[in-house]
Amino acid sequence: xxxxxxxxxxxxxxxxxGEVPVGAVVTDAAGQVLSRAGNEVEARxxxxxxxxxxxxxxxxxxxxxxxLEDATLWVTLEPCAMCAQAASLFRVKxxxxxxxxxxxxxxxxxxxxxxxxxxxxxxxxxGGVREAEAAALLREFFAARR
Amino acid sequence: xxxxxxxxxxxxxxxxxGEVPVGAVVTDAAGQVLSRAGNEVEARxxxxxxxxxxxxxxxxxxxxxxxLEDATLWVTLEPCAMCAQAASLFRVKxxxxxxxxxxxxxxxxxxxxxxxxxxxxxxxxxGGVREAEAAALLREFFAARR
Numbered sequence: 384x385x386x387x388x389x390x391x392x393x394x395x396x397x398x399x400x401g402e403v404p405v406g407a408v409v410t411d412a413a414g415q416v417l418s419r420a421g422n423e424v425e426a427r428x429x430x431x432x433x434x435x436x437x438x439x440x441x442x443x444x445x446x447x448x449x450x451l452e453d454a455t456l457w458v459t460l461e462p463c464a465m466c467a468q469a470a471s472l473f474r475v476k477x478x479x480x481x482x483x484x485x486x487x488x489x490x491x492x493x494x495x496x497x498x499x500x501x502x503x504x505x506x507x508x509x510g511g512v513r514e515a516e517a518a519a520l521l522r523e524f525f526a527a528r529r
Numbered sequence: 530x531x532x533x534x535x536x537x538x539x540x541x542x543x544x545x546x547g548e549v550p551v552g553a554v555v556t557d558a559a560g561q562v563l564s565r566a567g568n569e570v571e572a573r574x575x576x577x578x579x580x581x582x583x584x585x586x587x588x589x590x591x592x593x594x595x596x597l598e599d600a601t602l603w604v605t606l607e608p609c610a611m612c613a614q615a616a617s618l619f620r621v622k623x624x625x626x627x628x629x630x631x632x633x634x635x636x637x638x639x640x641x642x643x644x645x646x647x648x649x650x651x652x653x654x655x656g657g658v659r660e661a662e663a664a665a666l667l668r669e670f671f672a673a674r675r
Contacts, residue, residue, distance in 0.1 A: 428595045429586050430618035431577070440575050449574040464642045465614035468635065472576035472611065486647065489614065493647025494640035496610045501632065501639025 397421030407434035412453035459517035464489030467496035481517030543567030553580035558599035605663035610635030613642035627663030
């Protein structure tokens with residue numbers, strides 16, 4: 384299974400728990416999966432428990448190293464400003480995301496966190512990977528709640 | 530002791546642990562302290578363990594409620610983009626910070642997280658409270674490490 388497939392699986396599992404369906408995976412330089420997570424905002428009463436933050440924190444804890452300089456963060460949705468800045472602080476090499484998020488994104492939209500000199504490490508960014516599936520998951524989740 | 534004095538105390542304690550000296554406090558509508566924290570980035574190998582995130586997470590956990598709509602976040606340094614977006618997601622009412630941070634700040638500088646329509650809740654912001662003391666702490670910390 385590709386990292387983005389695993390992230391999509393985490394997003395589906397999050398939806399089943401009543402969480403906004405976003406999933407994330409961290410892989411190392413060899414492509415090995417270091418960590419995987421889905422949103423846990425509701426379960427933890429913690430809006431900072433986005434999939435990306437949980438996955439990066441777990442990968443860094445695994446290595447007992449706060450920097451993930453060889454790592455790729457895979458996430459089903461364009462990160463918000465919080466998660467984008469976190470990816471910079473964890474110094475991930477690359478961020479690969481699924482659906483673009485014009486409403487709340489912070490990489491290609493809004494705060495554009497990596498585009499300022501106050502951002503001291505800007506990961507490479509690849510957007511739109513398995514975009515349709517990631518977007519459909521979110522659409523179905525919110526449609527069912529309306 | 531005022532909330533900002535407590536935050537400064539947390540910043541000093543962080544410095545003694547070898548952490549960048551930033552401290553944060555969350556107070557409720559009545560001004561009661563819900564939580565206090567200093568940076569724990571080094572101890573946890575977690576760059577997302579900024580004082581603000583730890584304090585907001587603790588306050589929300591205490592109440593088992595992900596939103597802190599009546600709360601004020603007090604922090605000795607202008608929040609970075611990660612912590613600014615987190616303050617928005619936790620829906621804190623007000624952010625009061627000490628020193629301005631032209632190098633890495635994300636509220637009055639750089640990403641200016643609260644200034645975009647992708648930010649769905651913008652707290653009131655008050656900067657420069659006990660600014661000189663907060664800035665001196667940081668200056669001394671980095672001078673000693675050079």
